[in-house]
Amino acid sequence: MTAIHPSILSADFANLADELARIPSADAVHVDVMDNHFVPNLTIGLPVVESIRKVTALPLDIHLMISDADRWAPQYAQAGAESVTFHVEAAAKPAQVARDLRSHGAKSAMAVKPGTALEPHLGLLAELDMLLIMTVEPGFGGQSFMDQMLPKIAAARKASDDLGGRIAVQVDGGINADTILRAAEAGADTFVAGSAVYAADDPDAAISDLRSLIK
Numbered sequence: 001m002t003a004i005h006p007s008i009l010s011a012d013f014a015n016l017a018d019e020l021a022r023i024p025s026a027d028a029v030h031v032d033v034m035d036n037h038f039v040p041n042l043t044i045g046l047p048v049v050e051s052i053r054k055v056t057a058l059p060l061d062i063h064l065m066i067s068d069a070d071r072w073a074p075q076y077a078q079a080g081a082e083s084v085t086f087h088v089e090a091a092a093k094p095a096q097v098a099r100d101l102r103s104h105g106a107k108s109a110m111a112v113k114p115g116t117a118l119e120p121h122l123g124l125l126a127e128l129d130m131l132l133i134m135t136v137e138p139g140f141g142g143q144s145f146m147d148q149m150l151p152k153i154a155a156a157r158k159a160s161d162d163l164g165g166r167i168a169v170q171v172d173g174g175i176n177a178d179t180i181l182r183a184a185e186a187g188a189d190t191f192v193a194g195s196a197v198y199a200a201d202d203p204d205a206a207i208s209d210l211r212s213l214i215k
């Protein structure tokens, strides 16, 4: 099973309800929360996520690019997110964060930046439902896919398969018609696409086009 999660980072933030209505076939909406501390960019926080929850029936896939994930992550689960991704680099007790997310009814996911090795953190897999392999430096949309992350995607796939394939392998950054197949062949099954979807005249058609490339 594969899934396409459009990132609203490339959408019009002044018209989010309309922008969400343009992607009815998305498997989930990817919401990038940035604090200008963990990453050098500032986007939205909890109140906006709560408002988004009210205007779309699509599942919310929250990607926290914020410091102190231990404190904030559970609140996004309480806001109705289907999944909450925290960065392992930003969590003091990642296993506890993952448990907290699940206890609030959300899937728990852990992200690693391009420079962060995956192996030291594989002991957390039992607490996780998804691994996010960043394929750009987090912070901005419209960057180029880092091919050097392909082995890390493959390692995440193997780690998931060793546990029966239960854990989704998400990729985020530079996913478009030129790169999605490489990421899929390396083992990714969940694809975040921002500019490739929202720069298109018809974002929902762009989702279909991406889907057709990995079928």
Ligand SMILES: O=C(CO)[C@@H](O)[C@H](O)COP(=O)(O)O
Pocket: 007, 009, 010, 030, 032, 063, 136, 137, 138, 139, 140, 141, 142, 143, 172, 173, 174, 175, 192, 193, 194, 195, 196
């Ligand atoms: O988390 C991030 C960026 O840090 C992403 O979710 C971007 O929004 C993806 O945008 P594109 O690379 O697809 O334009």
